[in-house]
Amino acid sequence: xxxxxxxxxxxxxxxxxxxxxxxxxxxxxxxxxxxxxxxxxxxxxxxxxxxxxxxxxxxxxxxxxxxxxxxxxxxxxxxxxxxxxxxxxxxxxxxxxxxxxxxxxxxxxxxxxxxxxxxxxxxxxxxxxxxxxxxxxxxxxxxxxxxxxxxxxxxxxxxxxxxxxxxxxxxxxxxxxxxxxxxxxxxxxxxxxxxxxxxxxxxxxxxxxxxxxxxxxxxxxxxxxxxxxxxxxxxxxxxxxxxxxxxxxxxxxxxxxxxxxxxxxxxxxxxxxxxxxxxxxxxxxxxxxxxxxxxxxxxxxxxxxxxxxxxxxxxxxxxx
Ligand code: GLY
Numbered sequence: 642x643x644x645x646x647x648x649x650x651x652x653x654x655x656x657x658x659x660x661x662x663x664x665x666x667x668x669x670x671x672x673x674x675x676x677x678x679x680x681x682x683x684x685x686x687x688x689x690x691x692x693x694x695x696x697x698x699x700x701x702x703x704x705x706x707x708x709x710x711x712x713x714x715x716x717x718x719x720x721x722x723x724x725x726x727x728x729x730x731x732x733x734x735x736x737x738x739x740x741x742x743x744x745x746x747x748x749x750x751x752x753x754x755x756x757x758x759x760x761x762x763x764x765x766x767x768x769x770x771x772x773x774x775x776x777x778x779x780x781x782x783x784x785x786x787x788x789x790x791x792x793x794x795x796x797x798x799x800x801x802x803x804x805x806x807x808x809x810x811x812x813x814x815x816x817x818x819x820x821x822x823x824x825x826x827x828x829x830x831x832x833x834x835x836x837x838x839x840x841x842x843x844x845x846x847x848x849x850x851x852x853x854x855x856x857x858x859x860x861x862x863x864x865x866x867x868x869x870x871x872x873x874x875x876x877x878x879x880x881x882x883x884x885x886x887x888x889x890x891x892x893x894x895x896x897x898x899x900x901x902x903x904x905x906x907x908x909x910x911x912x913x914x915x916x917x918x919x920x921x922x923x924x925x926x927x928x929x930x931x932x933x934x935x936x937x938x939x940x941x942x943x944x945x946x947x948x949x950x951x952x953x954x955x956x957x958x959x960x961x
Contacts, residue, residue, distance in 0.1 A: 643929035647933075650943055678815060711856050732831075732847070863922070891932055935958070
């Protein structure tokens with residue numbers, strides 16, 4: 642069976658290499674996907690995931706994560722989770738321990754505490770610096786920034802979000818998709834979401850069918866970029882459903898990405914976020930063929946088969 646790991650181009654080679662080595666040693670897809678996502682969550686150089694992720698407009702890092710097993714189609718997810726080192730593991734435990742799929746906010750934090758998930762202040766000094774820099778760039782005075790940083794935001798946070806969100810400060814969710822030697826597919830998605838978002842904003846990453854889907858019989862999908870688009874289209878489930886209906890992985894990727902591009906075109910309903918107007922989907926079919934498609938050029942993924950020693954960097958196919 643063709644075992645492989647696929648992840649964002651931004652993910653460090655050594656993380657993917659560890660995953661491929663584990664697959665070579667016979668590790669199940671679920672374990673490899675969770676571990677790779679945990680490694681990225683710990684990576685302080687990545688400002689869109691886990692520790693050192695960029696915060697919401699008021700300075701709190703709120704993480705979304707999801708996990709799905711293609712063998713059982715069981716899934717677990719958390720949204721707007723605060724100060725927990727490994728959101729992906731909490732998401733997987735939701736799947737394993739609760740008769741639920743998605744926990745949000747206070748409830749997600751309660752569950753994390755109950756299962757003994759490790760706490761961590763997720764706002765790194767560098768992410769805090771970037772946040773303060775953005776508040777300055779949108780024209781706030783030192784006194785206004787001081788008020789926000791000390792927990793006294795203005796009444797009109799909507800206005801702040803409109804001014805801050807949309808700069809290309811990133812929405813680089815981490816997608817890791819794994820197929821093991823038994824042919825099982827697992828997907829892990831983890832992110833701190835769109836930078837400078839309104840508190841409580843939830844993206845596509847914890848929404849099963851939008852930012853993630855896996856079904857061993859047909860394939861798996863995961864998205865990165867502007868989650869507001871993939872939520873509205875149900876892009877990941879749609880791509881897998883197209884493969885179920887007999888489309889190839891390439892056809893499914895192109896069709897779904899074209900639909901996302903239309904949504905992002907002028908008048909297509911994406912205008913409110915025009916500066917972060919891109920989405921990328923990664924797919925694996927049931928035979929282990931992987932591909933990536935994006936609504937803009939210059940987005941990369943890394944792929945490594947269990948029998949390869951280093952990841953290959955592949956540009957996502959640009960679909961307009
Ligand atoms: N795709 C990540 C997000 O929109 O939060």
